[in-house]
Amino acid sequence: MKLLVQVVILAEVMLAVNALSGSPSLSSRAQFLQAATYASFVAAVDPVNAAVVEGQTNFPRYLDSEIQMKYGEGPEGNPRTRGLLVRRFTGDNTPWNFPVKPVSLVKKWSEEPYFVPENFLRADQQDDGSFYAIPRFVYHIDEAAVASLTQYYRKSIPKDSRILDICSSWVSHYPLEFPKVMKRISATGMNALELKANDQLMDFTPKNLNIEPKLSYDDESFDVVTCVVSIDYLISPIEVLKEVHRVLKPGGKVIISQSNRCFSSKAIAMWLQMNDRQHLELINGYFQYAGGFKERMAYDITADGGPNEYRDPMFIVEAVKES
Numbered sequence: 001m002k003l004l005v006q007v008v009i010l011a012e013v014m015l016a017v018n019a020l021s022g023s024p025s026l027s028s029r030a031q032f033l034q035a036a037t038y039a040s041f042v043a044a045v046d047p048v049n050a051a052v053v054e055g056q057t058n059f060p061r062y063l064d065s066e067i068q069m070k071y072g073e074g075p076e077g078n079p080r081t082r083g084l085l086v087r088r089f090t091g092d093n094t095p096w097n098f099p100v101k102p103v104s105l106v107k108k109w110s111e112e113p114y115f116v117p118e119n120f121l122r123a124d125q126q127d128d129g130s131f132y133a134i135p136r137f138v139y140h141i142d143e144a145a146v147a148s149l150t151q152y153y154r155k156s157i158p159k160d161s162r163i164l165d166i167c168s169s170w171v172s173h174y175p176l177e178f179p180k181v182m183k184r185i186s187a188t189g190m191n192a193l194e195l196k197a198n199d200q201l202m203d204f205t206p207k208n209l210n211i212e213p214k215l216s217y218d219d220e221s222f223d224v225v226t227c228v229v230s231i232d233y234l235i236s237p238i239e240v241l242k243e244v245h246r247v248l249k250p251g252g253k254v255i256i257s258q259s260n261r262c263f264s265s266k267a268i269a270m271w272l273q274m275n276d277r278q279h280l281e282l283i284n285g286y287f288q289y290a291g292g293f294k295e296r297m298a299y300d301i302t303a304d305g306g307p308n309e310y311r312d313p314m315f316i317v318e319a320v321k322e323s
Contacts (some may be wrong), residue, residue, distance in 0.1 A: 014016075016246065023306050058177050059092040068195050086197075089143045091150025096303035096311070098151045103315070107281040113238065113289045115270075120235040124265040128210050128233075131266060132190035136172050137197065140229055141259045144303040144311035149173045149228065149257050152316060154267040156255065161223040164247065165201075166240070167209070167230030170194040172201070183281055186222070188215065213239040220249045228257050231283060234272040240288035250323040254293075256283055259312045276313060283317040293319040 037076060063128045067084045114252040124131065139146060154175045157163065160183050165172045168187035179200050188207040189195050213236040225244045234240055244254055258279055264272060274282060280298045287293045299316040 010051055026273050039042045041273075059090045061090060061093040063088040063090060069193070074079070084137060086137050086170075088171060089146045089150075091147040091173065092176070094143070094147045094303075095306035096147060097305040098148050098301065098303055099154065100155075103277075103280060103299040103300055105281060105284045105296060105298050106196055106318075107285070109285045109288050113285075119270040120268045122235070122266055122268055125236065128190060128208055128266070131263075135170070135191050135193045135197075137194070140170070140261055141314070142312045144306065144308070145259055145314040146173055148301045148303040148314045150175055152257075152299075153178075153255070156318075157224050162221065163185075164166070164188070164215075164217065164222045164225045166215070166225060166227045166244070167233070168195060168198065168201075168204070170197040170229075172198060172226070173228055174200050184222075186217070207238050210235050215240075215242060215243040215247050217247045219246055221247050223249055225252070225254045226257070227254070229259050229261065231256055231258065231286070232262050232267045232279070235268060237286045238289045245290055245292045245321055248321045250321055252321050254287075254319045254321075256317045256319075258283070258315045275308060276315060280315055287317070287319045292322050294322055 011076070032052070041103045042085075064085065064087050067086060068081055070079070070081050072078045072080050119163070150173050153173065157174075157178075159181045161184070161260070163174075163178075163182055163186040165174075165187040168189035169191065171293055172185070172187065174185070179202070185200055185202050187195055187198065187201050189204070190206065190208060192204075192206040195201065195206060207216065210233070213234075225248060231237055241254070248254070258276075260276055262271070271279065271282070284296045284298070287296050296319045299318070300313070301316055302313045303311050
């Protein structure tokens, strides 16, 4: 199967929702999603038997799988099952190269934050729970950007780490072997069904960090925390990074990745007024005001080479917790 099935997937979800509820209301859709169950992915490869070779591996480039949602199983229901075909980018066996180019962070931040509430306003101020009630089994960055992040994780996250992915979804972009070689992979995100479908996770906790910027984990539980193209949606990013600091072990690191794509209605106002370079400086400022992190490092990890002229840019800001 050569074509992505993203549009089909969302259409199938909408059909399933409408079949259950009889109406397109968000509240009915949310009820469906709360009652839905998930059937395990059918993996096309056993990661433990794949040999790692310089950077990439002999994993397939794509994994085509089926997610099954069951609904209407209550006493008055009409039991049905809806299957969704999804294609996952593994980040391996691609035509791109993955340079890691340091980016200097030069902005001098004041002693105290000078942000004002208007900086964190969004075009859509409604509850995020409604916006994210429908699972989106799609990618928000292109395959080249996914692959560059996967390869960066492979080089940057040691074996036997305990990892937390915040603002997570149905994919975390980790290398396929990670569930076999890491001690723990946890996640928190908005949509429980997407998190259920993420076969790299060992546990997850649905959480709206814009309502309560707290993480449901013990102090010093993780070696690494990741956040993929999502910090632009947080209305309390400094408070969230303070929580990240709390759950990190001394010497643990945070990897914030960012591209130039977003849901513009949900991104904060000042983010939309900045370019890619300014976004990196802003994230660095968040870390400074959160406190307890060593000097941050930024990188441009945008893929190059390959057949396409355009590739989504990909950037990293990495911070290490002070010991």
